[in-house]
Amino acid sequence: MNSLEEIIKCWKQFDWEKKLGNVLGKKVNLVEESIECLKNTREKTSIWKMVLSDGKEFNPIVLKIYKLPLKENHRLEINMYQKAYNIYHEFMPQLYWLEPLVNGNETWMFTECLKPLRGQIKLAPHHLERIIPTVAKFHSITFDKKFLQHADLFDNSLPHFDSEEKVKERTKAIKKAKENLDLAMKDPNLRELVAPRYKIIKKILKKGPVFFPEITESGQCLIHGDLHVHNICCENANDAEENWKVSLIDWESAKRYPCWYDLVVLVELLIDFRSDWQKREEEIRSQCVQLYCQEMLKYGITFSEDPLKLLKKAYLQRTLEKKLSSHLQKVLDGGNSTLLKRYLEKIEVWGKELDLY
Template structure:
């Protein structure tokens, strides 16, 4: 865990004031009294907000510190900035400086401090239509064979949907889901919810680890992997007419996956969380899929299957291989899950519609 004293000491020791002044083309000074810790955990990362000043204006900067040995997701995010930034810079915060081997076992990365969408506006379904064009443009860069021209930018830490490691991970998750379903049937807090769908879901789980083989052929690309509103920033969210300038932060979950996985998090999980949206969820879902498909068409990309079904299949695959087990376990351990009921309902309804039983 880093301390405020560590930040100030290393700032002076490594002369970052001069380095960042050179990058920014103006002399800046760190305002030590305004350093703010955003995250400082035992998971070997800490995140700080620094304020630099040139004497007239203030420039907020995010400092992210990774400690060795790097976890795979941290190595992946560093790689995104070290090697892939020149391709994806349009969708990422500006990279000011990245320096490894700080104090012997740390990597320090200074980036632009973006304004999160959350807190600027009250998100409505129509706002999703202003985010989706950026997501589609990002996906189109590496869609299917286009990924090959950028493949050398990524190392072995980039997860691939059809890799042996992911198949093994899915198999383990499905086994755990079966075990937790059985435990739920004898748990007084879960039995009533699970029992009506128990046999159906047990039957479906036998079809894993890939429930829809066609997902591998539906179009894969680099996806963000954690595309919820906390990781979406926008410079002009209050502009009701112009195009939004959207950027994405926190690239630790990037992966080479079917493109619809990002839409599951951005659209479908948001609907699951927002009970006020659920009365018109079909309309919201259909409109978002329509906008995404139209945007992808601008880059010459069409889908060989009904796009709405591809979204539903990605949702069910994600749920059955991992989320069902983890949310059952959460309740079995005495916690609460706002999503479990939705997961069970959609497995039953969409599973039938899509031929899983």
């Protein structure tokens, strides 16, 4: 676990003031009292916010520390900054400096500090209209065959939907979901919730691990993979400004997947979490899908199947292949899940609508 003292010591040892000053094109000093720890875990990563000053202006930066040996998702994120930044620069923070082998077993990465969307506004459904155009533009760069033009930018750490590893993961998770459903029927905290849908879901799970081949056939691309509001930044988020300058942070979950997976997290999971949105969920969902398709059309991309169904299919695929099992396990272990009830309801309703049973 990194400490403030260690951060300052290494800062001086590696002369990052000079290195970052060269990158920024001006002499800067670290404002030590401004150093703020955003995240600190012993096994994974440590994230810090720092401020550099040239005496007139203040430049906030982010320091992300990765522990060695690098996990695949950490290697993936570093690769995104080192290689893929050239084509994704408008969607990502700028990489200022990358220093390997700090303290013998750490990689330190300094990037631009972008302004988080969260805290600027209370997110309302119409705000998604300011975000979706950026998501569509990001997806369009590597959509379907275009990915081959940029394949050399990604190493083996980039997950692929159809890879042998992902098929094994899905198969294992679906088996676990079946086991957890059986356990849920014996659990007094879960039986009442699960019992009405138990037979339906068991029947559906037999059709896996890929429940809807059409979501992959409709087009894959590089997706962010964790497109919730915490990972969205904007320099001008307000209701008076229509053209938001949107960027994305935390690229550890990037993958080559069906584009609809990002829309599931951005739109559908927001609806699941926001009870105040659920009264208008059909309207919100339809408007977001329609806008996404309009934006994709600007880049010559169309969908042969009803896009609203593709979103619902991606949601069910994601839920059945992973989330159902993990959220059942969470409750079986004595925890709480705010999403489990929504997952079960949507599996039942959308499963019937989409001919899963």
